[in-house]
Amino acid sequence: MPVKPLTRDEIARRVGRDIPDGAYVNLGIGLPTLVANYVPSDREVVYHSENGILGMGPAPKPGEEDPDLINAGKQPVTLVPGAAIFHHTDAFAMIRGGHIDLALLGAMQVAANGDLANWATGDETFPPAVGGAMDLGAGAASVWVLMDHTAKDGTPKILERCTYPLTAAGVVDRIYTNLAVIEVTVDGLLVREMAPGLEFDELQGRTGAKLRLANDWRTVTV
Amino acid sequence: MPVKPLTRDEIARRVGRDIPDGAYVNLGIGLPTLVANYVPSDREVVYHSENGILGMGPAPKPGEEDPDLINAGKQPVTLVPGAAIFHHTDAFAMIRGGHIDLALLGAMQVAANGDLANWATGDETFPPAVGGAMDLGAGAASVWVLMDHTAKDGTPKILERCTYPLTAAGVVDRIYTNLAVIEVTVDGLLVREMAPGLEFDELQGRTGAKLRLANDWRTVTV
Amino acid sequence: MLDKRVASLADSVAGIRDGATVLIGGFGNAGIPVELIDALIEQGAKGLTIVANNAGAGRTDIAKLMATGRVRKIVCSYPRSAGSVVFEELYAAGKIELELVPQGTLSERMRAAGAGIGGFFTPTAAGTKLGEGKETRMIDGRLHVFEAPLRGDVALIKAETADRWGNLTFHLSARNFAPTMAMAADLTVVQARRVVELGRIDPEQVVTPGIFVDRVVEVANPQAAGQA
């Protein structure tokens, strides 16, 4: 059976299934933003944005955008009933104070100890930019990373130690990639699910840190 | 000419004349509260209360009190047009951040270096209480003290060094008493005004710190 | 479904444990959650640390809770006020511990706990008896003291309007400590005069976003606090 890596939408759908009912969730830019489309409709999830919104809804219809109502990725959004608006300092009090149950973030690298690198590569020819990444990494009650398992050239992004500058140390709880669902435990990385057709050895070969396979591992279904 | 000490209302009236137009003012409990009655009517002064009010107006008419609209002394108040309500933390951000132009406070003792003692006598048989006194002392841009010049038994309340526990160190800018208006300068206490009929030597005799008389001193008028 | 409404006052305080630190909103008699305090008295937790601006007045609410003997310690700025007889008796008898904190520092310490701040330097109380024993630092030529966050296991607060997500508005100066205490506790319990349908509170007028609230109970006609 050939390996069938998950598409971006499939990763988002897989993660969506794990978002608990009633959770306060911050969605990072890019892939994490897709997750909102795939949370089961019987769950009520409250989406937070660093620029002062709780209760973001889907994108507005074309022509109905309000330039004063945008998310952290600067895209136009809507509000759902029950939404609240507040200022930046309060938005980050929610983050730093551990009130956000779950931050879904993209990453450049994740380490076996939960270290997160998602803001800089160390390449000094570009000006650095960090945004709210370090606050979310340090503050959210749980951090789940969504990313491709390797860089485009096949270089592992899951490592024993990050080589890129850290965003936050020891904060990642789970990693959802196109190849696997991995839990970060005190004993290291535990593979919970693998993409259809993938052998553990092959997964390990594409990973820069030692993996363990859970006894009750399953094939990812989406 | 016999000495004519100021009454409480006369002290309040004298202070009222000095409140600048447009000032943000916090009035302490007791004598300072009276000052609002005597600010010239062509000046717009915004009164702040530690429990989250800017723009307090006069006491409500009997029967029109709202138990949810009280000042820091727990007395019912009203709001003027332009008032704002906020929470305690913001109320004290205004104080600590130096945004309150002027705090008018009562005092047990004031020292020649501007030290303020207005929260405790050191008598440990009563439980101590401090309220917002230390925040106001440390935070307000200017602190003016309103008090009787001496204790009831004639003991001076203006001293070289406070004997009671301090509220805040070196913060008092002016002292208005029933006998004098005194400025706290880097060179010590400068008497700007004296009550009608009062001789400087007599004032000095009722004061526990060295006074200087301003060249342009005047008799207090109210 | 995210529904923070609970059916009864008893449910609203269920699970509060002996030894808990309980933040109680209110300043003077405005904003005191009388019914939640009565429910806590009924619930029976003991050895409590109470954080509140005042130490109760009269024989109701905080004073009534203290009179049960179940308050080990009170953290407040102004324990001695008109009618604070219960506190004064307990204090004189050595039956209650008092931690006196300047009012703004009290509020800021709770805010720090809610905002994930590990501590801060403030000029308030520097050079005074209440600053004794604290770490000090000169900052911009002014003496500051270090203050630690003050977290509650529980906060009991009173609101004007709530929805099932826990979004809150408050009535005038009854707002006082409530928004800060809501942030600072692991379990924030709210008694609201009206519980309205989700979406009825304008998002721009929400004062405390529901993320800071855990349980909401409607008390349409709350008692006045501080009665004799």
Added chain:
Amino acid sequence: MLDKRVASLADSVAGIRDGATVLIGGFGNAGIPVELIDALIEQGAKGLTIVANNAGAGRTDIAKLMATGRVRKIVCSYPRSAGSVVFEELYAAGKIELELVPQGTLSERMRAAGAGIGGFFTPTAAGTKLGEGKETRMIDGRLHVFEAPLRGDVALIKAETADRWGNLTFHLSARNFAPTMAMAADLTVVQARRVVELGRIDPEQVVTPGIFVDRVVEVANPQAAGQA
């Protein structure tokens, strides 16, 4: 009479000095005070330090100010965004200094300045490159870094409604940094879409109390920010 209204945009930025630190509200294109920035460009102050979340986009507002060469340094969390060409050119040419600050720390540092807090410990950036060189402290088993207050000489912000005392409301997520910056500057200048009669803003719905505001100018139809 307390009247913070000024007659013109030119009056609103009068007196801003060379070398000033200017806090500029906005996140993305929401809440950017485009007309105030244009007035500052016209006014001519140079050697400025700009504190803003982003480093401008397109060729208008913050980008336009930077393009004049009058910005010595920018303090922000996310200088590199779609269309931040002016900043990138200046940065590559070594003509602008960048202080990169995590977004929540940026906001909290300004809040500390506004609230009279001498500094605070935060877990954000601890153990990272942006935490290097900072004082650290273990608090409750977590590494924290010390952050100092960040004060502005001037804040330029955009509001929806203002009155002559400077009470403000904001429109949706255009609120972002404005209430915090208003607290943190010696001179806070506001462009408001509508200036209303005193008393027209419900006291419970005031977001920024006028005490934090110094000058108000009405700009009824503000330009969009970030245009090419």
